[in-house]
Amino acid sequence: MFWNFRRIRKCQCVQLVMTCFVLSVLMVCWEQLDHHVVSHMKSYSYRYLVNSYDFINKSFGISQREAKSQSNFPYLINHHDKCDSNEVLLLLFVKSSPENLERRQAIRATWGNESYTQRELGATVRVVFALGVHPNPQQRGRVQRGLLGEDQVYGDLVQQDFVDTFHNLTIKLLLQFRWSHNYCSQARFLMSADDDIFVHxxxxxxxxxxxxxxxxxxxxxxxxxxxxxxxxxxxxKYHVPYEMYQWPSYPDYTAGAGYVVSGDVASKIYQATLSLNASLYIDDVFMGICANAMGVSPQEHVYFSGEGKAPYHPCIYDKMITSHGHVADVRYLWKAATDPQIHDISSGLLGKMYCTAVKVMLLCKPYYLNTYPCKAAFS
Structure with a gap:
């Protein structure tokens, strides 16, 4: 009896110590746990059980006068006649920072080369770099002179007089859709892309x-x-306080690194921006709010990457649309991905089987996130 009593007391002590240890870990790691587990459980529960965001539209609704004042910045550089053709397949807005000259040069020499697209693909694509002004007042004058010189050579910058920072990305989104509405409404499609993205x-x-x-x-x-x-x-930097957005889940949206809308949707988004508060500085989420207000839902394409970089392999290049996180390697990737021999590798029954096996090995990994999903291996 005495032995059993001591054994019970020992078990209770172990339980008490383990409980204290678990509670201590929870207290120390609660912020991480809340962000990675609790908040996602709340948001997914709301998304898949309730899935109604009508109240957000009402909460963000403002007058047209207020909405226009949110993006009423004068143009410092503009090109009214950029879309001079009646047949524009794609208006491609690249969100760039004033100091990122090398990125813009790499894009002009590769996937953003309008002459290549017209000559080799028979399509009219217009590429525009969307900019604000440099955030450092001491450097602003020098950088601005450089931008004016750059634009004289290439004629592809559109700049408004707002400070170009992460927290003003929504203003840049407004610039894209309002410029498209005013100067390139005939474009069949509009694409928004970061300047560190690769587009095949x-x-x-x-x-x-x-x-x-x-x-x-x-x-x-x-x-x-x-x-x-x-x-x-x-x-x-993605922190959103409760005062700005009180709900547990965002409406569905596409990663801001690169997405495409048809011309009719571009017009609807423009109309939505005329009646919604753009104070939410996460621009791709605000895009989702605008689309939700107009009854537009995003569609998944397995070869649009999220915030991640696609693997380097010819079998990936054959279907690739976008890949995120490319700066120094844009020219190399352009040469490799557009090599005419790429299609030969995946052609025929054996080629398709080989590329499927390669893509399974590259994409079907539990830790491989924010780029092409595993199902891309079978598409």
């Missing part, structure tokens, strides 16, 4: 031409985030 222009053009043959409308395509929760961590 031949694959994208062929994809868009196929959509035209299908008569596609209400198109908003990219890497879709569904049921994403607001980030409440104050040390994150």
């Amino acid at each position: 222009m031949p694959n994208l053009v062929h994809y868009l031409q196929g959509l035209i043959r299908q008569g596609a409308r209400d198109l908003w395509v990219g890497h879709v985030h569904r049921g994403a929760p607001p980030n409440r961590r104050k040390d994150s």
Whole structure:
């Protein structure tokens, strides 16, 4: 009896110590746990059980006068006649920072080369770099003179007089859709892309031409985030306070690194921006709010990457549309991905089987996130 009593007391002590240890870990790691587990459980529960965001539209609704004042910045550089052709397949807005000259040069020499697209692909694509002004007042004058000189050579910058920072990306989104409405409304498609993204222009053009043959409308395509929760961590640049967004889940949206909308959707988004508060500085989420207000839903395309970089392999290049996180390697990747021999590797039964096996090994990994999903290996 005495031995059993001591054994019970020992078990109780062990349980007590373990409970204290678990509670201590929870207290220390609660912020991480809340962000990675609790907030996602709340957001997914809301997204898949309730899935109604009408109240957000009402909460963000403002008058047209207020909405216009949010983006009423004068143009410092503009090109009214950029879309001089009646047949513009794609208006491609690249979100760039004033100091990122080397990135813009790499894009002009590769996937953003309008002459290449016209000559080799038979498609009219207009590429525009969207900019604000340099955030450092001491450097602003020097950088601005450089931008004016750059634009005299290339004629592809559109700049408004707002400070170009992460927290003004929504203003840049407004610039894109309002400029498109005013100066390039005939474009069949509009694309928004970061300046550290790679676009496989031949694959994208062929994809868009196929959509035209299908008569596609209400198109908003990219890497879709569904049921994403607001980030409440104050040390994150994506932090969104409760005062700005009170709900547990965002409407569905595509990753801002690169997405495409059809011309009719571009017009709807423009109309939405005329009545919604653009104070939410996460621009791709605000895009989701605008689209939700107009009854437009995003569509997943497995070869639009999210925030991640696609693997380097010819079997990937054959279907690639976008890949994120490319700066120094853009020219190399352009040469490799557009090599005419790429299609030979995946042609025929054996080629398809080989590339499927390669893509399974490259994409079907539990830790491989924010780029092409595993199902891309079988598409």
